[in-house]
Amino acid sequence: MSSLYERIGGQGAVDAAVDIFYRKVLADERISDYFDGVDMEEQINKQKGFLTMAFGGPNEYTGKSMRDGHAHLVERGLNDSHVDAVIENLGATLQELGVAAADIQEVADIANSVRDDVLSR
């Protein structure tokens, strides 16, 4: 049986998803403030890394890098509701790309697995 990453479409799917996902995140008033003033191209590269991980692809994400990368946002009030919003946008992106519901759930589970690291818990 093929892996989640293969079923979704691998690197090609990451490239297709990243613009749609980032656009949704920037348009979402619950979380958009956290992206004010960031370099958009750098952010797109980070989003690609995140999507690759969430799609079950090859990645070097570690609990430590997740913690370090979000610590300054936790100080600014980042909490569960914001992580929920990100995962919701991720699901909506995949739905738009025609990914099967079961696979979307699997992606959401992977994204959820780093929640405690993101929120420094």
Add this chain to the structure above:
Amino acid sequence: MAYIVFDDDRIDIEPGQTVLSALLDQGHYIPHSCRSGICQTCLMQATDGEVPAAAQAGLKNTLVSQGYFLACCCKPETPLHVITAPDKNIRHAVNVISHDLLNAHVLRLRLERPDNFDYHPGQFLTVWKEDTVGRSYSLASVPGIDNYLELHIRRMPNGKVSNWLHDDIDVDDVLHVQAATGNCFYTPDAPEQKMILAGTGTGLSPIIGIVRDALQQQHRGEIHLVHGAMKTDDLYLHQTLQDLDQRHNQFFYHTNVLHADEDHPLYDAMSLDQKLLHIGEDLTDCRIFLCGDPNLVNSLKKTMFMAGASMKNIYADPFIAAYD
């Protein structure tokens, strides 16, 4: 066996080994982070040899065309010469060929083009006043059409280099310039694609170079150039661009003047972002170049992205003012 050449060292590459790991094994320090082709920290440039396609996946095509690659994803099968960053340290002494004003504040400087001085229109070069005082200016000239280098220099309040170039430099003087760099230029990989280029002030300099380059390379899709200015007096090369618009069916010249009287022929009720969205209609497969005032460039970048442009198709060159 494949090998790389780095800093005059020949380093053998085991089958399946990456350039990054081979260099690190030999004790060379190469900045790196994710090792999986995502963070782009280990960007290097090949000066000779064939770069495997996998090492350039996800890079902007302006980087690909200059031989940039990600060392962590590069498993060469044939000899490859690599460097960490483009050699930007070579300075050329060049003669000033012409020195004239395009409007009250903008100087057009044409410089002799040194042998082997390769560049893409829209890239920028640095002009050095003294050893430690240099400023970057975008190239409006096109290799293959122009045998000189053309820069547009706006007089900056208290600008150390711009005032010097305006007031103290003249034809036949010698200037010191450094190799061209930057990723904001045309690549001929999608000749049917619609292009929208917006420049404010001397942001016109790179985009006029990019437009002339695209036309020279037979770009067939629509090309829209928008020159944004505070006042009508701030526009320049207006007639040249109107002539270009007349001569090429696929090229359209637009102006966007922020403060003009309502009865002036160049009065425009639209703001620059409205104008670009109006011209763009569907931005899904549109290539966009934004040059000039950094706040405006960054905000236009976001506007265009949110309206449907793909980030990989947006080339931005914010003109950051120097503080020293």
